[in-house]
Amino acid sequence: MAFDIFLADRLRILMKEKSIAFYEKKMFGGLCFMVDDKMCLGLMFNKKHGLELLMVRIGDDACQKNNSRLGFNPMDFTGRPMKGFAFIGPEGYDSDDDLEHWVQLCIEFNPLAIE
Numbered sequence: 001m002a003f004d005i006f007l008a009d010r011l012r013i014l015m016k017e018k019s020i021a022f023y024e025k026k027m028f029g030g031l032c033f034m035v036d037d038k039m040c041l042g043l044m045f046n047k048k049h050g051l052e053l054l055m056v057r058i059g060d061d062a063c064q065k066n067n068s069r070l071g072f073n074p075m076d077f078t079g080r081p082m083k084g085f086a087f088i089g090p091e092g093y094d095s096d097d098d099l100e101h102w103v104q105l106c107i108e109f110n111p112l113a114i115e
Helices: 005-017 059-066 096-112
Strands: 023-027 030-035 038-046 051-057 072-076 081-088
Touching: 005 030, 005 038, 005 096, 038 096, 051 096, 059 081, 059 096
Parallel strands: none
Antiparallel strands: 023 030, 030 038, 038 051, 051 081, 072 081
């Protein structure tokens, strides 16, 4: 499996606690959580670095405001960062409070996201 099942369960619980309607879709060799048919957040395993990454879609403003948080890295698949997306390393989502922070930012941005 290409993603951490325990982390996926933590995300499911948070989304349900927040009463967010979502479905899951396997993408990028990992798992994405879709809200209103838009990619909201996800997880994947980075083989190169041996890390489980949380993928967050939070928009440009939130990326700039949160880029100094522990574990934050611009999302980069092709050598060029994707605007409004970031990868969060394990040190940035390990605590429940940190994970909830990222999930909340994703939920807040989702209505503004273009499919």
